[in-house]
Amino acid sequence: MTRTALIVYGGLELHQPQLGAARTRDILEANGFRVTMTPDYDALGDETVRSTDLVVPVITGGQIDSERLNILVDAVAAGTGLAGFHHCMATSFREYVAFRYMAGCTWVAHPGNIIKYRVDISAPDDPIMEGITSFEHTSEQYYLHYDPAVEVLATTTFSGDIHPWRKNIVMPVVYKTYYDRGRVFYSSLGHTADELDIPNIRTIWERGLLWAARAA
Numbered sequence: 001m002t003r004t005a006l007i008v009y010g011g012l013e014l015h016q017p018q019l020g021a022a023r024t025r026d027i028l029e030a031n032g033f034r035v036t037m038t039p040d041y042d043a044l045g046d047e048t049v050r051s052t053d054l055v056v057p058v059i060t061g062g063q064i065d066s067e068r069l070n071i072l073v074d075a076v077a078a079g080t081g082l083a084g085f086h087h088c089m090a091t092s093f094r095e096y097v098a099f100r101y102m103a104g105c106t107w108v109a110h111p112g113n114i115i116k117y118r119v120d121i122s123a124p125d126d127p128i129m130e131g132i133t134s135f136e137h138t139s140e141q142y143y144l145h146y147d148p149a150v151e152v153l154a155t156t157t158f159s160g161d162i163h164p165w166r167k168n169i170v171m172p173v174v175y176k177t178y179y180d181r182g183r184v185f186y187s188s189l190g191h192t193a194d195e196l197d198i199p200n201i202r203t204i205w206e207r208g209l210l211w212a213a214r215a216a
Helices: 017-030 041-045 047-051 066-078 097-103 193-197 199-212
Strands: 004-010 034-038 054-059 081-085 105-109 114-121 135-140 143-146 151-158 169-179 182-187
Touching (some): 004 017, 004 041, 017 034, 017 054, 017 193, 017 199, 041 047, 041 054, 041 066, 047 066, 054 199, 066 169, 081 199, 097 105, 097 182, 143 169, 169 199, 182 199, 193 199
Parallel strands (some): 054 081, 081 182
Antiparallel strands (some): 114 135, 114 151, 151 169
């Protein structure tokens, strides 16, 4: 049976939501998914989301009717997968507590804006990270408030050069977790769509998407 995915995009144009959504669509279609891609946030709360295998909200901020958002939360709890990169999930629907609890993290800062930092692989034996070694990256280094229940797959360490009071803080970059029966995947990499073309970042994102999706 062909698996299905819903990608909803919008918000801050700096993050190139439509381009990021399109790259994600291409990855999923190459893996046999039937993908719906739309800028209509209400699609996240359509009853059809309950039978969708994977949802990817490529959204910075955003407003949605709480009853519609509850349909998405219930769908993930029942087994629909959820995945996000960078602004997706970490900044989406910030005022909705149920979504924040499900997502597992909230973005709060990127000290220094675009800087060079290192991504360290903390779970090299996990299939999502297999064959990937620590690498340097130049982009926004996300500082997150995150759920300690998540399984961290990669981290970054804040040098303290920008904010000395946060020196040597180790922060998740990639994690996976569960929300009841639903799988949830997040990578903070991908500030702009072209970052998803970087081999390590693309591989992590592709594997994370496939892990999060409901099994065929």
